[in-house]
Amino acid sequence: MRYVEEYRGAEEAHRFVQALHARVTRPWTLMEICGGQTHAIVRFGIDQLLPPGLTLLHGPGCPVCVTSVETLDKALAIASRPGVVFCSFGDMLRVPGSERDLLSVKAAGADVRIVYSPMDALALAERLPGREVVFFAVGFETTAPASAMAVHEARRRGLRNFSLLAAHVLVPPAMEAILADRNRRVDGFLAAGHVCTIMGMEAYGPLARAYRVPIVVTGFEPLDLLQGIHMCVAQLEDGRAAVENQYARAVRPPGNAPAQAMLQAVFEVVHRTWRGIGPIPSSGLGLRAAYADWDAERKFGVSAVGGREDAECRSGSVLRGLLKPPECPAFGTRCTPETPLGATMVSSEGACAAYYRYRRFTGP
Numbered sequence: 342m343r344y345v346e347e348y349r350g351a352e353e354a355h356r357f358v359q360a361l362h363a364r365v366t367r368p369w370t371l372m373e374i375c376g377g378q379t380h381a382i383v384r385f386g387i388d389q390l391l392p393p394g395l396t397l398l399h400g401p402g403c404p405v406c407v408t409s410v411e412t413l414d415k416a417l418a419i420a421s422r423p424g425v426v427f428c429s430f431g432d433m434l435r436v437p438g439s440e441r442d443l444l445s446v447k448a449a450g451a452d453v454r455i456v457y458s459p460m461d462a463l464a465l466a467e468r469l470p471g472r473e474v475v476f477f478a479v480g481f482e483t484t485a486p487a488s489a490m491a492v493h494e495a496r497r498r499g500l501r502n503f504s505l506l507a508a509h510v511l512v513p514p515a516m517e518a519i520l521a522d523r524n525r526r527v528d529g530f531l532a533a534g535h536v537c538t539i540m541g542m543e544a545y546g547p548l549a550r551a552y553r554v555p556i557v558v559t560g561f562e563p564l565d566l567l568q569g570i571h572m573c574v575a576q577l578e579d580g581r582a583a584v585e586n587q588y589a590r591a592v593r594p595p596g597n598a599p600a601q602a603m604l605q606a607v608f609e610v611v612h613r614t615w616r617g618i619g620p621i622p623s624s625g626l627g628l629r630a631a632y633a634d635w636d637a638e639r640k641f642g643v644s645a646v647g648g649r650e651d652a653e654c655r656s657g658s659v660l661r662g663l664l665k666p667p668e669c670p671a672f673g674t675r676c677t678p679e680t681p682l683g684a685t686m687v688s689s690e691g692a693c694a695a696y697y698r699y700r701r702f703t704g705p
C-alpha cells in the first residue's frame with residue numbers, strides 16, 4: 342500500500358533502533374502528544390525496542406478523552422430536548438458523563454446520530470427545517486477548521502436551526518501545563534504532526550526555549566515515530582532544545598493559512614477544562630460573538646450544567662504521563678472497553694484502550 346508500507350519497513354526500523362542504542366548515554370523520558378501516536382507505539386511495540394532508560398509517556402492528545410464531564414453533561418442535556426437532532430462523532434457516544442452517556446440517551450428515545458463531518462450535520466439541518474440540529478464539536482486544531490466552516494456556512498445560508506456545542510481544545514497550552522507541573526517527568530516531546538499541518542510550528546518555539554525541551558513534530562507510522570524519537574534523543578544528548586520537523590512530508594512551518602483564517606474568523610481562544618486534568622487557561626476555542634446565534638450552549642441555556650468524574654478513574658494521571666494504564670487498579674477488571682469507567686478506555690485513541698487492545702495479555 343503506497344504511503345503506508347514505506348513507513349513500516351523492518352530493516353529501516355532496525356537501523357533506527359540500533360542508532361538509538363548507540364546514541365543513548367543516560368535515562369530520558371519523552372512524551373508523544375497524540376493518541377494516534379500512542380496507538381501506533383503500543384500496537385507496533387516501539388516502546389519495547391528502545392534502549393533501557395529511554396521511556397515513552399503518553400500525552401493528552403485524544404480529544405474524546407479530554408472532553409470534560411461537564412461538557413458531556415451539557416451534550417446529554419441538549420440531546421434529551423424534544424425536537425433536537427444531536428450529531429456526534431461515533432467515539433463520543435460511549436464516553437461516560439456524570440451519570441449517563443449519549444448511547445443511553447439515544448436508547449431512551451433521543452435522536453442522536455453519528456456523523457463523519459460537521460458538514461453532514463449542516464446538510465441534515467437543511468433537510469430538516471423543523472428540527473434543531475446540533476453538532477458536538479470536539480477535537481484539536483486538526484478538526485476545528487471543519488467545525489468553523491460548518492458554522493460559517495450556516496450563517497451564510499441563513500440556517501438558524503443549526504448550532505455547535507463547541508468543545509475544541511488547543512495543544513500548546515496543554516503542553517505548557519505538563520511542563521509547568523512540579524511533578525513533571527518529561528524531557529522532550531513528540532508533537533502531533535496533524536495538528537502542525539494546520540497550525541504550523543511557530544507556537545512551539547517559545548515552549549522549547551522557556552522550558553529547555555526539544556520538540557520534534559512527528560508523524561504516525563512506525564518509522565516516523567522511531568525517527569522522531571531519534572531526533573529528540575539526539576538533541577537531548579547534545580544539550581539542545583529546538584523545534585524540529587520529522588513530518589516534513591505533511592507539515593510546513595507556517596501551517597495551512599486558509600484553515601487558520603477560518604478558525605480566526607469563527608472562533609476565539611477561551612479557557613477550557615480538560616477531563617482528568619482540570620482548567621487550562623486559553624486552551625479552547627469558543628464561538629465569537631458574531632456567531633452567538635449558532636452557539637448551542639447559548640441557544641439551549643445549558644451553560645450552568647455541572648459535571649462529576651468517576652472517583653475510581655485515574656485517567657487524569659494517565660493523560661499527564663504520571664501513570665501507565667496497567668498501573669490503574671481498575672484496568673482490565675472493573676474497567677474495560679465494554680464497561681469503561683473513563684474516556685481513555687472508550688476512545689479509539691485512548692491510552693487505556695490501546696493497552697487493553699494490544700497488551701492486556703502480555704503486560705506493559
Ligand code: SF4
Binds near residue numbers: 655666671
Ligand atoms: S483503566 Fe479505566 S479507570 Fe483506569 S485510568 Fe483508564 S479509563 Fe480510568
